Amino acid sequence: MELMEAIRMRRSIRHYQPVPVEREKLLRVLEAGRLAPSARNEQEWRYIIVEEACMRQKLMQAASYQSFVAEAPVVIVACAKTDGRIMQCGQLAYPIDVAISLDHITLKAVEEGLGTCWIGAFDANQVKALLNIPDDVQVVELLTLGYPTKIPNSRTRLSLDEIIQFEKWK
Ligand SMILES: Cc1cc2nc3c(=O)[nH]c(=O)nc-3n(C[C@H](O)[C@H](O)[C@H](O)COP(=O)(O)O)c2cc1C
Structure with missing residues (x-):
């Protein structure tokens, strides 16, 4: 798949089939995140892959009860x-x-026939407690x-004219 096709096809997916994601596919998707650039190449990202239904249910509650968080077979924390x-x-x-690493993941997921949705509406302290995440993470x-x-x-986007200015802020 061409990169621009994946960019155009990506949507926030909020309804999932009750079908697990094959482990090789999951690892290919995560590999795209691993290869992302980062400031000073620090690669500070760490991913917890949650597949257990019971924990996805608890994460759903920590994520403002957005039901698709429990419905999705995988939640990447x-x-x-x-x-x-x-x-x-x-x-x-x-x-x-x-965010760069996650965006790589969302685009690779499209190429693999998978859907994703970013979740920013969640209680970080609850998620930390559920997953035993240390204080300094x-x-x-x-x-x-x-x-x-x-x-x-697809959701609308601003036009290029609305988001770019040449040479100076006008
Ligand atoms: C940082 C970030 C946080 C988001 N948080 C949520 C969320 O908590 N729940 C949700 O349903 N969608 C969430 N979204 C998805 C956005 O609503 C979605 O990307 C936007 O409406 C554009 O739609 P599209 O992704 O289908 O193009 C989030 C997206 C981003 C980038």
Whole structure:
């Protein structure tokens, strides 16, 4: 699949078939995340792969009861083992690095016929307690993964004209 085709086809998937994701496929998807760039090549991302139904149910409760979190056969808990380094530009490095890695994962998932949905609406302390995540590790995002049932229409995006300016902010 061409990269641009995967970018165009990706949607947030909120309905999943009750079918497990094959382990080799899962590892290929995660490999795309492993190869992402990161500030100073720190690679602070750490992933917990949750497949057990009982734990997915608990994660669903920690994620504002978004039911598809329990429905998806895999929940990827994206963490950062980080000292919270702030780059010279003033931005924290780890959320950016983890987001790049996760985005690789979402696009590779499309190529593998899988769907994903980013989950930012969750209680990080509850997730940490459920999964025994140490205090010095940040939980950045959850990502559901599985075979979609319904593929929604694409959401609108701003046009290029609305998001770019040449040379200076006008
Ligand atoms: C950082 C981030 C957090 C998000 N959190 C949630 C969430 O908690 N629940 C949800 O249903 N969708 C969530 N989304 C999905 C967005 O709503 C979705 O990407 C956006 O509406 C565009 O739709 P599309 O992904 O289908 O193109 C999140 C997306 C991002 C990038």
